[in-house]
Amino acid sequence: MNVSAKDHGTGKQQQIRIESSSGLNENDIQRMVKDAEANAERDKEEKEKIEIKNHAEQLVYQTEKMLTESGDKIPADVKSRYQSAISDLKEKISAGNPKTIQESMDALMKLSEELYKQQAPGAGGAGPGSAGPGGMGGQQFYGGASGTGEAGPTPGPESGTNDAKGKGKDGAVDADYEVVD
Secondary structure (H helix, E strand, O other), X not given: OEEEEEOXXXXXXXXXXXXXXXXXXXXXXXXXXXXXXXXXXXXXXXHHHHHHHHHHHHHXXXXXXXXXXXXXHOOHHHHHHHHHHHHHHHHHHHHOOHHHHHHHHHHHHHHHHHHHHXXXXXXXXXXXXXXXXXXXXXXXXXXXXXXXXXOOOOOOOOOOOOXXXXXXXXXXXXXXXXXXX
C-alpha cells in the first residue's frame, strides 16, 4: 500500500510504502481463526466474570461511601446490616465465583431497596415522619423536614402574586440575558 501526504503551504510531499511482512502463511491464519472460535465461549465467560467482579467492587465502594457520608443519620443496627452484607460481598469477590458474587450483590441491593422503602415518604403506607428502622422517619434520614408532613420551604409573602419585579405565580422570575461567545 502506498501512502502519501502533501503540505499545500510549502508544496512538500512525503510518501511511504507499507508491505506485509508477517510471514504467516494461510495455514497459520486458519489455525489461529479456529483457535479463536474454539475459545470464544471461555472468553465470553471470563468477560462476564470480570464484569460481575467490577460491578460488585463498584457496589461495595458506593455503599461504603454512602455509609460514611450518612454518618449518624443511619441507625447502628441498619449500619451493621450493611457492613455485614459488604463484608460478605468482599469475601465472595475474593473467592471469584460469579454466581455467589451475584447472589451477594443481589442481597446488598435488596437491603438498600428495603431501607429506601422504609425511609421514603409515603412508601408502603408510611407517611412522612413514620418510623423506619431505629424509629427514624424518612424525612429525618434524608435531612429534610422534621416529620410534620410539611414538604419544602414555607411560601413567602410574594408567592401567588404577580408583582412588579416580574415574578409569576409559580415563583419564576423573568430576566433578560445575553449569550457571549
